[in-house]
Amino acid sequence: MSNVDLTLKACLEIDGASAAALVDYESGMSLGQVGGGTLDLDVAAAGNTDVVKAKLRTMERLGLQEGIEDILITLGTQIHMIRMIQGSNGQGLFLYLVLNRHQANLALARRQLTTLERQLDV
Structure with missing residues (x-):
């Protein structure tokens, strides 16, 4: 089993x-x-x-010289997390995680996803 599969199962x-994916944001492919x-x-x-x-374009237009760590989208019953892969071997990739808003601890989930992202070897 690959490191990607193990990481996604750990997610x-x-x-x-309830769901996780590793996504190439250049192509939009999982x-x-x-x-x-x-x-x-x-x-x-x-x-x-x-x-x-869209966020990367906006940051460029604003002249922000920083990288995105994560993006959170909060819905009525779900939280969708987008965690950018920070390592050089993961350029152009992000982890996508769907959480049940009423069951998840957002701070703990962010911490765990960050740990998994750092351990991912693509």
Whole structure:
């Protein structure tokens, strides 16, 4: 089993997690995914790629010389987390995590996802 598969399976062990994917934001393609149920993770990967690209364009226009660590999207019953891969071997990638808003601890989930991102070897 690859490091990507192990990382994605570990993502589902985060309290409240229901889906996770590793996404290439240049192409919008998912490189791996777990969970999801009725949520189409291919559609989510492509849509969240648009979110990342829009934020990067905005930061460039503002002259911000910083990188994105993560993006949180809070819905009525879910939290969607986009964690940019910071390592040089993961340029252009992000981890996408879907959490049940009523079961998850956001601070702990962010910490756990950060740890998993750092351990990911792509």
